[in-house]
Amino acid sequence: MSALHVRPAEANDAEPIAALVREAWLAANRDLLPGDSLAKVAHSSRLAGFVAGEWTSVRVAIQDDQIVGAVGVNPAGVIWMLYVHPAYQGCGIGSALYDNAIGQMKQAGSNKAQLEVLAANENAVAFYRARGWVPEGKRTEHIPGFRFTALRMGLALR
Numbered sequence: 001m002s003a004l005h006v007r008p009a010e011a012n013d014a015e016p017i018a019a020l021v022r023e024a025w026l027a028a029n030r031d032l033l034p035g036d037s038l039a040k041v042a043h044s045s046r047l048a049g050f051v052a053g054e055w056t057s058v059r060v061a062i063q064d065d066q067i068v069g070a071v072g073v074n075p076a077g078v079i080w081m082l083y084v085h086p087a088y089q090g091c092g093i094g095s096a097l098y099d100n101a102i103g104q105m106k107q108a109g110s111n112k113a114q115l116e117v118l119a120a121n122e123n124a125v126a127f128y129r130a131r132g133w134v135p136e137g138k139r140t141e142h143i144p145g146f147r148f149t150a151l152r153m154g155l156a157l158r
């Protein structure tokens with residue numbers, strides 16, 4: 001394995017980021033969603049378009065000459081995505097992306113960070129809790145055929 005490198009995303013990274021997010025999201029949520037909802041997400045082409053519009057707020061982790069992780073942070077201090085390719089999970093890539101995102105927010109003068117995660121995704125909730133994040137509320141959302149609860153979490157940065 002080559003050394004890990006985190007860099008700002010580039011416009012031509014949209015498709016690889018979308019593929020990474022789709023694969024990581026499906027792997028993380030496979031046991032949480034009904035099969036028909038998973039199939040709709042797996043075959044959706046909307047993700048690439050969304051990432052293409054948001055790539056300037058994304059940082060990517062590069063290892064073995066490919067994008068193996070991505071984190072998105074908006075100017076309001078919200079981590080709106082953090083995904084690592086399933087084959088690279090457990091190697092510190094998520095932590096490196098997380099540290100990079102928190103560093104960006106602190107450098108920008110943010111006092112607080114926020115995010116939402118599926119409440120049923122115990123691995124994600126544990127990842128953030130271990131770093132000091134606390135629950136701040138929940139909201140119920142739905143995708144066709146499935147309702148889910150998103151857990152809002154916050155972290156004081158100062």
